[in-house]
Amino acid sequence: xxxxxxxxxxxxxxxxxxxxxxxxxxxxxxxxxxxxxxxxxxxxxxxxxxxxxxxxxxxxxxxxxxxxxxxxxxxxxxxxxxxxx
Numbered sequence: 001x002x003x004x005x006x007x008x009x010x011x012x013x014x015x016x017x018x019x020x021x022x023x024x025x026x027x028x029x030x031x032x033x034x035x036x037x038x039x040x041x042x043x044x045x046x047x048x049x050x051x052x053x054x055x056x057x058x059x060x061x062x063x064x065x066x067x068x069x070x071x072x073x074x075x076x077x078x079x080x081x082x083x084x085x
Contacts, residue, residue: 001025005049008039008056019048020070028052035061047075054078 002025010031019028026044030037030052036059040052051074055062058078066072 003044003046005042005046006040007042007049007053008037010039010041013038015064017064017068019068030055030067032062032064032067035064037062037067051075051078 008031013031013033015032015035017030017032019030026042028043028045028048029041031039031041037052037055038059039056040049042049042052054060055074055078060078062077066077067074
């Protein structure tokens with residue numbers, strides 16, 4: 001009963017950030033290249049997938065520790081990073 005959703009191509013990544021699940025049976029693997037999110041694999045993480053699509057599409061640079069922290073609200077983070085440019 002797992003749902004896998006992927007966005008972007010992880011080829012050429014230089015870092016993988018695993019974000020612990022908001023639900024016990026899910027997680028997100030973010031693939032970064034030079035600090036920018038280039039792809040993500042989301043397992044049972046529908047809300048995170050929606051934000052991951054934006055992070056990948058906008059080639060957003062994010063600190064890996066902040067991205068990995070399950071206490072970080074990804075939606076808010078994506079909006080703040082976009083506004084800060």
